[in-house]
Amino acid sequence: MIGPNVNVRVSFVGKLDDGTVFDSSEMNGPLEFMTDCGQVIKGLDKVVQTMDVGETRTVTIPASDAYGEWDERNVQQRELRYIPNAEALPVGQIINFFGPVGQKVPAKVLRVDDTYAYLDFNHRLSGKDLTYELTVTEILPRKTRRTPLNAYGGMARTADTRPVREQPVFNNFLDNLGLTGADVMRKGDEALPNDSDGI
Numbered sequence: 354m355i356g357p358n359v360n361v362r363v364s365f366v367g368k369l370d371d372g373t374v375f376d377s378s379e380m381n382g383p384l385e386f387m388t389d390c391g392q393v394i395k396g397l398d399k400v401v402q403t404m405d406v407g408e409t410r411t412v413t414i415p416a417s418d419a420y421g422e423w424d425e426r427n428v429q430q431r432e433l434r435y436i437p438n439a440e441a442l443p444v445g446q447i448i449n450f451f452g453p454v455g456q457k458v459p460a461k462v463l464r465v466d467d468t469y470a471y472l473d474f475n476h477r478l479s480g481k482d483l484t485y486e487l488t489v490t491e492i493l494p495r496k497t498r499r500t501p502l503n504a505y506g507g508m509a510r511t512a513d514t515r516p517v518r519e520q521p522v523f524n525n526f527l528d529n530l531g532l533t534g535a536d537v538m539r540k541g542d543e544a545l546p547n548d549s550d551g552i
Contacts, residue, residue, distance in 0.1 A: 447462075
């Protein structure tokens with residue numbers, strides 16, 4: 354059994370209740386993901402964790418463990434004046450908006466009137482039970498961090514780095530002056546008023 358936190362490669366065919374293939378490894382390549390890390394839909398992740406390499410299984414995943422139930426709160430109206438080329442909106446088709454950091458946000462155009470476009474931001478597969486034919490073809494090696502250490506500055510560490518005794522910058526500054534932390538504390542105590550001074 355594969356279990357959690359394992360990198361796997363899975364070939365698959367995904368179908369709707371009517372037999373329509375909505376995705377497959379033949380169309381878009383196999384899935385490669387780490388189990389139990391939220392990288393694929395919950396139901397698919399759970400099933401793969403119980404499989405073995407080379408095993409093939411057909412499962413039906415309910416909408417609640419796939420892309421969620423269809424939610425009417427995700428249907429929104431947007432003023433046409435804020436939509437570029439609003440006059441050409443294709444009713445019944447999916448268009449892409451862009452989120453605050455440039456990510457694509459797909460929406461289905463339900464209808465358009467003189468003032469508003471009515472857009473469905475639910476996932477296209479929300480509310481649908483999905484049937485998958487899955488084959489775990491391979492366990493992949495663990496991925497390692499590819500970011501160079503110098504990108505993290507002087508405090509960079511990896512699992513293979515031996516612990517290094519950190520020397521605070523302030524102490525280096527004192528060393529350059531020929532002082533110690535005790536010298537600074539003693540001088541600070543001398544500058545403080547005594548309780549007997551009536552303060």
